[in-house]
Each structure stands twice: as structure tokens, then as C-alpha cells.
Amino acid sequence: MTEIDREAVKQETMARWDSQQRRAAARIFDEIEPVRSGETVLTGGEAEWTPTGCMVTQGQRFSVSSTGANIIDRDHAVIVQPKYSLWVRIGKSGPIRKIVFEAETVFEAWADGEVEVFCKALSWWDGTDGAVISAPRTAFEGGIGYSIKLTEAPPTVVSPPDNWKFMDMFGDVTIFSGTGTDILVDTHDGDCCILQTPLDLPLNEQTRLSWSWLVEKLPSELPEDLALTHDYISVAVEFDNGLDITYLWSKELPAGYHFACPLTWWCDRETHWIVESGTENLGKWKEETRWIAADYRRAIGDKVPGKIVGVWLIANSLFQRLGGRARFRDIRIFEDGSARSVVAGSGIRCYSVS
Structure with missing residues (x-):
């Protein structure tokens, strides 16, 4: 292994990261759409899935729109956007699905029941039913807003390359x-x-x-x-x-x-x-x-x-x-x-x- 003075490199890297992120902060926050009036807001500190009141039957379509971000560190513009953090499930059980587009992601219901949402933030999933690995859940500054409705629009489909x-x-x-x-x-x-x-x-x-x-x-x-x-x-x-x-x-x-x-x-x-x-x-x-x-x-x-x-x-x-x-x-x-x-x-x- 190539030897590196780990502590010296770490200190230098963090100093450079500090300067880089402070310069980029204004641009990054300008790219985030503010939470809209009337949207429900998730902080990332929620311990349970949030019921939305939207009831669906299998095959019915519903859309999720989202705004905002969980702000981990405002000075350095370390944020988590909905496209990484906002997930849905139906009827209090898996499977779980992540939104793809923040403006609107359309799902075709895979089960009957109430649609629920969860802001994963920096947690890790423990399986595919919506439980997270045991760790403190932190309520972050800012917040991810969402709105949900039934729709006739075609489902959002993203296909990976063949055999992946x-x-x-x-x-x-x-x-x-x-x-x-x-x-x-x-x-x-x-x-x-x-x-x-x-x-x-x-x-x-x-x-x-x-x-x-x-x-x-x-x-x-x-x-x-x-x-x-x-x-x-x-x-x-x-x-x-x-x-x-x-x-x-x-x-x-x-x-x-x-x-x-x-x-x-x-x-x-x-x-x-x-x-x-x-x-x-x-x-x-x-x-x-x-x-x-x-x-x-x-x-x-x-x-x-x-x-x-x-x-x-x-x-x-x-x-x-x-x-x-x-x-x-x-x-x-x-x-x-x-x-x-x-x-x-x-x-x-x-x-x-x-």
C-alpha cells in the first residue's frame, strides 16, 4: 500500500473542502426549489412513516411532487434532496419506492392501501419493508416538502441497462x-x-x-x-x-x-x-x-x-x-x-x- 501521512492529508483536505463549499453555497441553494405553501414537510427526524391520506387500489396511479432539501450543514451547503431521500410505500409494508423526478414522479400502485412517505435523509435501509438500521434520527434544518394526488398520467419508468x-x-x-x-x-x-x-x-x-x-x-x-x-x-x-x-x-x-x-x-x-x-x-x-x-x-x-x-x-x-x-x-x-x-x-x- 502506498503510505500516506493520513492526519496531515486529512487536515489539508478539510481546509480545502471548507473553502470549496463556502464558495459554492450560494449557487447550490439557488438550485433548490423552496418548499411551497401547503406542502407537508419532512425533517428527516421522523421515526415512523407518514400517512398521506391518499388511498389507492392496485393498478391505480398517483403522483408525488417534492421541493426543498434537508440541510445538513448550511455554511457548506451539504444538503440532501428529495430525489435521494423521499420514499413511498403502500399499506404499511414494503416494497418501498424512491421518487425519480422532484417535479413529479408517477407511480402505479402495487398494492391496496394508504400511501405513506418517509424521508430517509442519512439513514440506511434495513431491508425492503421500510425499516431503517438502528441509529439516531436527526431533524435537519430546511425540510423536504411533498404533495401527492391521484392521476391518470403514465407511470414514470426508468430502465437500467440490460441485465443490470x-x-x-x-x-x-x-x-x-x-x-x-x-x-x-x-x-x-x-x-x-x-x-x-x-x-x-x-x-x-x-x-x-x-x-x-x-x-x-x-x-x-x-x-x-x-x-x-x-x-x-x-x-x-x-x-x-x-x-x-x-x-x-x-x-x-x-x-x-x-x-x-x-x-x-x-x-x-x-x-x-x-x-x-x-x-x-x-x-x-x-x-x-x-x-x-x-x-x-x-x-x-x-x-x-x-x-x-x-x-x-x-x-x-x-x-x-x-x-x-x-x-x-x-x-x-x-x-x-x-x-x-x-x-x-x-x-x-x-x-x-x-
């Missing part, structure tokens, strides 16, 4: 497009999502991950190993022990540097590995190959898991709201040193080398 799906805890987004094996990632202000494709492949010393990517814009100008600067685009492998390694491109952190995710809950399961550094190769196609077991042993521990169960594409611009843009092609996992490979997103779920 949105991770349940993040919901549907509009930032991924393309085919299953050629994917464009275009994050906007405040987006955060993981795209997944399942696999079932043995992991051994010869297993390697390869991909091609063209990164046009990095979503962070600062080192990504702090929570408030943790905006990035990456490709990850998920293991059968619940852990994952995610490979990213950093403007400043050196290639070979790896670190545990700085976010609560994720710190126990995710490790980040810098594979590209700097801006010289932005806008150029780059080929990458990683020997997965060796990386796991160096970054996490000696006991290498038995299987790879998924490949992820991750995109986050929630904290600094700078956005990023990259294109991924031909994400492959090679087995047993063979030239044969599994192509993530191709629809192939398991392939044994003879």
Missing part, C-alpha cells in the same frame, strides 16, 4: 444508460446509486477483473477518503462474505492506495482501491486488469472468500454536488488464468471453465 438492476437501498435513478456491456454513467448534483449484475463464480489466485473506461469528469476535486469528499465513480466486485472491493479513479490519491469506506455502515463492508490517479488521462480510454485475490489479501485479509457474487457500478455526487461522467465497456472476469471470461451485463450468470 438498481440496488434496492438506492432506488431508481436516471444516471446510467447504454447497453449491458457499454454503459454511460452521468452523475448530476446530489445523485447516488449502485448498479448491480449478479454472478456466481469461484474465486482463486488466477481470477482477474478487467474493464475499459473513459472518464471525462471526476466527481471530486479532493481526496475521496473522507466522508464529506466521498464522491466517485467506480467498478466493484462483491463477494459471498458480504464484502466488496471497489476500484476508482482519483484526482489526487495515488494509485495503489486503498482504504475502508469512510461512511458509516459501509465502512464494515467496502474497501476502495485507487487504480488511476491524476487528470492527464481523462478523456482517454484506459484498460485495467486486477488480480482480485491478491488485492483482497493486501487490502482486507488473508482469508480470501470462495466466490464472486456480483459486479457493481457505483456513482456518487451526493456530498460536493460536482457531478461526474464516465463510460465503461467490457467488464470481464477471467477464471483460472484462462482466456475465457464472464462478461458482466451480458446476461451470463455462471460459466465454468473446463
